[in-house]
Amino acid sequence: MSNKQQTLKAPISFSGKGLHTGVSVNMTIRPAQADRGIVFRRIDLEGCPEIPALCDYVVDTSRGTTIEHAGNRVSTIEHVMSALWTLGVDNAVIDIDAAETPIMDGSAREYARAIVETGLEEQEAERKYFQVTEKMVYTIPEKGVAIILFPDDEFSVSLHVDYNSKIIGNQYATFNPGDDFSVKIAPCRTFVFLHELEPLMKMNLIKGGDLDNAIVVVENPVPDDQLEHLKKIFNKPDIRITGGYLNNLELRFNNELARHKLLDLLGDFALLGQRIKGRVWATRPGHFANTEFMRQLKRTIRKAGEKPRYYYDCRKPALYDINAIRHMLPHRPPFLLVDRIFHCDETSVAGIKNVTMNEPFFVGHFPEEPVMPGVLIVEAMAQCSGIMVLRSVPDPENYSTYFMKIDGVKFKHKVVPGDTLQFEIHLLEPIRRGVALVEAKAFVGETLACEATLMAQIVKNKK
Template identity: 75%
Template sequence: MQTKQQTLASPISFSGKGLHTGVKVNMTVLPAPENSGIVFRRIDLENSPSVPALCEYVTDTSRGTTIEKGPARISTVEHILSALWTMGVDNAMIDIDAPEVPIMDGSAREYAQKILEVGLVEQKADRKYYEVTEKQVYTIPDKGVAIIIYPDDEFTVSVHVDYNSKVIGNQYATLDPFNDYAQQIAPCRTFVFLHELEPLLKMNLIKGGDLDNSIVVVENPVSEEQLEHLKKIFHKDDIRVTGGYLNNLQLRSSNELARHKLLDLLGDFALLGMRIKGRVWASRPGHYANTEFMKQLIHAIRRDGEKPAFRYRPDKPALLDVNEVRKLLPHRYPFLLVDKVFYLDNNSIGAIKNVTANEPQFTGHFPTEPVMPGVLLVEAMAQASGIIVLKSVEHPEEYSTYFLRIDNVRFKHKVVPGDTMQIEAHIIEPVRRGIASVVGKVFVGGVLACEATIMAQIVRNKKPE
């Protein structure tokens, strides 16, 4: 069954300071309509310009991910996106009155807690998925960065970090369907090495950073002079180094730093704009690599075109074989264009039509170059649509469906003898007064061959006299 999109049950609000700007920030995450995605709106600017949370709008990845469209620029978006996306929010409008998301305690813990408190509501539209069909790799060899994604039925992530640090060592973190994101990943805080602080300050960053919202890793002995300097930076009189961290810090887990890298990766992966079915392995990931990999996936999606929503397994038994299809449809040879149904729910269907050279249409279309007529592709989509529509009425054998209109017909590729047509249809509006609206698609070898929007009417068959 298709998974539905979700949004928040009610708004959630946060206040804090920006990690890099240091400014006070107020942010409210609002429920949003289906298919709207996650969008940031700068309510402090004239006309409240907005920017969608998509990788095409990423403009900067120095110590955080920044997205920008026109005058709307938002920095450090990864933590709130990580919490929303991983906890199931597909659509949200984020109103914010500053150019940076509040850092809170350096983690996504408070974001996750608020999402759990208000809960989610299911929407009518199906979720959109990118199903990985082949291994894809992104690397930065000189920095030891690698992100690899493999085909899988679920979304899982394994992260490995190794900075040649005697304090951190090798750390691993994973996300799979059995992990509790809110408890195990969201509380893990951002971190920085002590030797990185001065360059960041010179870059006019981390103005809002302090020891309450970040972990500072100390690799080498620190002199008294350096400690005095750190006291001035953090405005604290009790700066000290204990166990490789500033101020006797207690880690929330032994692999907190790897878990935070996983948290960041999930937020950056949300910028793809659709869910992923694939297994990810990442070594030393960072915002630049994460977002560049998402751009690489977008390029692959556009290159490959639209993919089927359902996976056809020829080795599995049909949900409806041709004899059961005949009980629902009045069509017979040579006009029955659905051989079997392999997927079926209340709103969608996946069906198969095997195209052979023995079919009569190829006698004249065309004698020397047989091609399946486009009108028959549309008819096949209509017949598949008829099955899901007729299953919504009692005694479906007493009814038939008739075309009212066909819109947005697109023919992408030829269908020829020997091809296996995977036919998909999705009801896009509830059936009212016997009128059904359906989006139909035909795929061959996973490639879209034809699509159309079909409106049909359910009509009771005349009883034979």
Template identity: 55%
Template sequence: MNDKQHTIKAPVTVSGIGLHTGVVSNMTFKPAPINHGYKFQRIDLPGQPIVAADVDNVVDLSRGTTIEQNGARVHTIEHTLAALVGLQIDNVLIELDGPEPPIMDGSSIQFVKPLMEVGLEEQNALRNYFEITKGLSFKDDSRGVEIAALPLDDYRLTAMVDYNSPILGSQHASITHMDQFVEEIAPCRTFVFLHELEALYKQNLIKGGDLDNAIVIVDRVVKDEELDYLSDLLKKPKVEVKEEGILNNTELRFKNEPARHKLLDLMGDLALIGRPIKGQILAARPGHAANVAFAKKVKKMIHEATIKNVPNYDPKKKPVMDINQISATLPHRYPFLLIDKIIHLDETTVTGVKNVTMNEPFFQGHFPGNPVLPGVIQIEAMAQTGGILVLNTVENPEDYWTYFLGIDKCRFKRKVIPGDTIVFKCELLAPIKRGIAKMSGQAFVAGQLVMEAEMSASIVKKDA
């Protein structure tokens, strides 16, 4: 799995009919900045409103997942989102001149291929993974549905289906590595049972559905007069089936293509959580309603974890900035260059790391025999972390100085000693105006808050 966030190198457009609305639309994937996530934009509506791909925006689950925000609605988004998740693309704006993404062939592959053709671009920020640290489950006994998430330092999904059908039987599909997605999951098409088909038409759904973008499973013997009726319904000159099987004898791309498509839907629906996941997802008889209900449980878990506001630091991962890059940006030198790594950096937030060792000179005189990191050193290290954030807003940051203007609401929660690793998080409280930056800062050791403060600083050009 990728460590860094990615977007696409250039816009790319796909066109086609929507499965349920029957409206032809053009959908353009466009590059987006760090931490943008997935957002749809209805460019056909007044004001061109944006709809965030967020589980809280789900408004309908009738044979697909529909979201709505700012007075705009986007239908059947799961195949589009699955393509982005499977390619590990983090930030994309999806412009749409209609109410629904094109259904294409009923899978994700015709989104995947053009995205791969334009290529992916790595961005200078780490992916904001949410790691499942304890078991989480969802159960709907009335439908025999169960979805569970287990801790894992990766993203793996398994879907199991059983429709009591002699044609499908019990099936399961798994993805154990994202590299499998393009070849093994993306080409798998949506499907429907014959007995559901007429009901869906009567519900004003699948207006754009035909035998080129969906598999119709025939689980009973069909008489000639019913085949004639189906040919009129599907606007086909002729439909046929060999006893029980697939309408028009369409060949499956995989023996377990329906189970693989259910896994694809699951990936797309879980994208609505809003963050990439590390964990193992096990789903029995999943569907859009269950997927979204489970996604809401995961988002609630994220919210509860986020309340603690503790940045995740994995020392095995490559930092956004190492000590050499920090030295090239900040003018500080020994013994006053106090941060060792930057592990996250975007327009409003920065996270830095300081490794506290006994070799630092201030310990010789600060409580000998009971070394404690001085509070002023903690504040200076946090200010230097914030300085990286401020300098990130200008071109040629080496041409600028940053100066402290003020400290407010400073609190020390516990002592910091040699051997500790401090993780500093600074966040802008307001946009920088006239070279003045105001930010909140927090310092954590082993997940516990040790210090916090609000700081003001000015940024000044060196030749000014």
């Protein structure tokens, strides 16, 4: 698989009904720029709100995976996510005119077929990978659920299901590097036990379910009156039980149910938002366990990201010393809060501030317990960001940067006299019309002191 991000060469569209809502759905998957990720867009709602396909936004896993953002949701996303992510699509915008994706035939076969036929386009940006370095475990002991992630150089899955069913038995499925998802996994359909049908219907679910888009497992003999009832439910006069399955005369694989669980797992793992280099062993996985494990993994990634990426060496010459900074920024003492820039490129910058007792704010904040005000740490990060964005203009001394928005500010460690604050700023998207959106972090040593997402605009100074 390519180490570059990929998107579709052209849009692809699907129509069908939602499994649980039963409503007619039109869905178009469109190419998207690098680093966009996979995003659902509810075009049936005012403003076409977007819902990022990330585990942070999972709100329900009872009979499928549902994500929600700002009060807008889309459900049963696992099949289309599985097809997109596993076949190599990193970036796509999915326009959908309902709250649920179309179930199609209960598998990801049609999704996979369309993706393969349309083809992918390689993008300039590098793929993001999480390299597993130690064994990670998620379990629900009372349900026999276990997902274990082992270190490896490539991604693979081995999966086992056992529902104490004499029809299903023990089933195993694997997905290894080089396997063809379109052939091996995508055609495998969703399944349900017959005894689950009535409760699901009473919960106002599976309105779009029928014997053409689901495998119904029949464990025990079915009385004639129940069979008649099923004929009315599905509006099919010829319902019969064959080999323990309702009207499914032939499975696509002898372990189709395990393969479908693997399909679901791949779709839920895609919600991590970056690819995994590791080997997965899963026993009786489900949407709840899959997405909770991804949340756990994301916390691990975030924790690893709470350390500086760049190493400051005071013995090396500054990239920009205080005189160069004064030339670029309009700020002056006592409000110039960056002393040195030691790294800068097109998308990131790193600098420092030496915090001393001579800072004027320590006179009142606080006289007996001097602490650097959090708002000034944010201001210092913004000044550091300004240096990065002002490099894009030929005469930075004639421009200023102004805050437009500050989001997600967290203060995690107090800053006191004697500390050296290290700032790291990363551009989250290309600068457009003078507007920059950045991720900003401030460290004391290897300890994260503050983080925020900042938006600012470059404005030319009035003469």
